Amino acid sequence: MRDGIxxxxxxxxxxxxxxxxxxEILQSDYDILEAGSGMEALExxxxxxxxxxxxxxxxILLDVMMPGMDGFEVLxxxxxxxxxxxxxxxxxxATNSEENETRGLITGAADYITKPFNxxxxxxxxxxxxxxxxxxxxxxxxxxxxxxxxxxxxxxxxEVLATIIEYRNLESGTHIRRTTxxxxxxxxxxxxxxxxxxxxxxxxxxxxxKASALHDIGKIAISDGILLKPGKLTDEEFNMIKTxxxxxxxxxxxISENLPDTAxxxxxxxxxxxxxxxxxxxxxxxxxxxxxxxxxxxRIISIVDVYDALANPRCYxxxxxxxxxxxxxxxxxxxxxxPNIIDILPEVAxxxxxxxxxxxx
Numbered sequence: 001m002r003d004g005i006x007x008x009x010x011x012x013x014x015x016x017x018x019x020x021x022x023x024e025i026l027q028s029d030y031d032i033l034e035a036g037s038g039m040e041a042l043e044x045x046x047x048x049x050x051x052x053x054x055x056x057x058x059x060i061l062l063d064v065m066m067p068g069m070d071g072f073e074v075l076x077x078x079x080x081x082x083x084x085x086x087x088x089x090x091x092x093x094a095t096n097s098e099e100n101e102t103r104g105l106i107t108g109a110a111d112y113i114t115k116p117f118n119x120x121x122x123x124x125x126x127x128x129x130x131x132x133x134x135x136x137x138x139x140x141x142x143x144x145x146x147x148x149x150x151x152x153x154x155x156x157x158x159e160v161l162a163t164i165i166e167y168r169n170l171e172s173g174t175h176i177r178r179t180t181x182x183x184x185x186x187x188x189x190x191x192x193x194x195x196x197x198x199x200x201x202x203x204x205x206x207x208x209x210k211a212s213a214l215h216d217i218g219k220i221a222i223s224d225g226i227l228l229k230p231g232k233l234t235d236e237e238f239n240m241i242k243t244x245x246x247x248x249x250x251x252x253x254x255i256s257e258n259l260p261d262t263a264x265x266x267x268x269x270x271x272x273x274x275x276x277x278x279x280x281x282x283x284x285x286x287x288x289x290x291x292x293x294x295x296x297x298x299r300i301i302s303i304v305d306v307y308d309a310l311a312n313p314r315c316y317x318x319x320x321x322x323x324x325x326x327x328x329x330x331x332x333x334x335x336x337x338x339p340n341i342i343d344i345l346p347e348v349a350x351x352x353x354x355x356x357x358x359x360x361x
Contacts, residue, residue: 006029006030006031007029007030007031007057007058007059007130008030008031008032008033008055008056008057008058009026009030009031009032009033009057009058009059009060009061009126010033010034010035010041010044010045010057010059010060010061011023011026011032011033011034011035011060011061012034012035012036012037012038012040012041012060012061012062012063012066012071012074013036013061013063013066013092014036014037014063014066014067015063016036018063018092018115018117019034019036021117022061022092022117022122025117025119025122025123026122026123026126029123030058030126033057037066037067037068037069038066038068038069038070038071038073038074039068039069041060041062041074042069042074042077045057045078045081045084046081052081052083052084056083056084056087057087058087058130058133059087059088059089059090059126059129059130059133060078060087060088060089060090061090061092061113061126062074062075062089062090062091062092062109063091063092063093064091064092064093064100064104065093065094065095071091071093071104072103072104072107075089075091075104075107075108075109076107078108079107079108085108086133086136086137087133088110088111088129088130088132088133089108089109089110090109090110090111090112090113090125090126090129091104091109091111091112091113092112092113092114092115092117093112093113093114093115094114094115110129111125111129113125159176159213159214161217161220162176162213162214162216162217163176164220165216165217165219165220174359174360175308175312176213177359178308178312178355178356178359179212179213179215179301179304179305179308180209180210180212180213181355181359182304182307182308182352182355183208183209183212183300183301183304184209185348185351185352185355186300186303186304186341186344186345186348187200187205187208187209187300189344189347189348190300190341190344191205193340193344195340196296196340199296200296203268203296203297204264204265204268207264207265207267207268208264208268208297208300210265211265211266211268211269211272211297212272212297212300212301212304214248214252214269214272214273215248215272215273215276215301215305216244216248216273216305217248217251217252217269217273218243218244218245218246218247218248218249218250218251218273219244219248220247220251221243221244221247222240222241222243222244223240226240226241228315229315229316230315230316231316232316242277242285242286243286245273245274245275245276245277245285245286246274246286248273248274249270249273249274251273252266252269252270252273253270256270268297271295271297271298272295272297272298272301274286274298275287275289275294275295275298276298276301276302276305277302278290278294278298278302279335279336279337280294280299280334280335280336280337280338280339281334281335281336283335284336294338299337299338299341300341302336302337303329303337303338303341303342303345306329306332306336307325307326307329307352308356310324310325310328310329311325311356312356312360322349322352322353322356326345326346326349326352329342329345330342330345330346
């Protein structure tokens with residue numbers, strides 16, 4: 001019993017008397033569901049178009065030998081579904097050969113219960129496996145919480161580092177805030193376009209938008225003399241500036257080693273750091289990628305980053321008006337920038353302008 005709610009046991013056996021005996025043994029402590037065949041059991045577990053039931057059993061007692069669909073086949077279906085794969089399944093059998101036991105355990109059975117049933121053994125094994133499953137679930141929950149805490153800590157550290165870099169560039173730090181808001185506005189408009197439906201549906205949009213703040217984190221390794229130079233950079237200095245893309249990618253890599261693969265935020269951050277200076281025509285850096293070889297996240301941020309740089313003061317230039325900044329960006333259609341994204345830009349022009357006005361340096 002958990003939080004006052006009784007656990008549910010699904011008993012699957014084609015022999016009525018076997019189900020009745022097991023029900024009598026277990027019903028004082030558990031709610032019992034019964035199925036007379038493998039197919040009937042799957043209909044209970046997946047009642048609508050193969051979707052798992054809203055309330056699933058805590059454990060399953062599954063007969064091995066049944067007409068039609070045997071226990072091994074049912075177990076394979078259970079273990080392939082994300083919602084049911086961790087439910088402990090105990091095989092019940094009259095003839096438990098070593099071959100059958102090995103096959104069952106390899107397939108994912110938690111245990112075997114032999115006929116005729118010993119009520120003490122049945123209850124003890126059910127109790128043990130339910131408690132073990134609950135302990136594992138609680139442990140996984142605690143691990144996920146701790147992982148989220150560590151991930152948040154790293155994210156916060158990176159965001160602080162990105163803000164420090166903006167201040168080091170003699171900016172107020174609002175560039176990060178604007179970049180995030182501009183990216184969000186652009187992505188939301190892109191989601192309305194059929195041209196990006198397939199690409200955007202597989203993206204974690206909030207993580208992508210948040211990762212945009214880290215696009216220039218690699219500048220931590222660039223000297224002040226180059227970053228703050230008011231005049232034109234020499235070829236050597238420009239080549240040094242270019243390295244902030246690969247440096248940023250390496251920084252994110254060093255963080256990612258300590259986090260799970262599910263940290264989408266860092267995946268997008270790495271893409272953006274590494275590729276936001278690539279060009280649609282292949283003339284960008286660091287790898288000279290072109291077209292859709294450039295990750296979508298980087299194609300989006302490259303437009304946002306250049307727009308914001310144009311519309312705001314830098315140590316080497318005065319700000320351009322909004323309309324002029326937009327015009328310059330539009331001229332890069334199909335050369336510097338993804339033409340399909342540029343075509344959407346006029347639809348967010350007023351939003352971009354408002355964001356710039358609300359978050360000036």
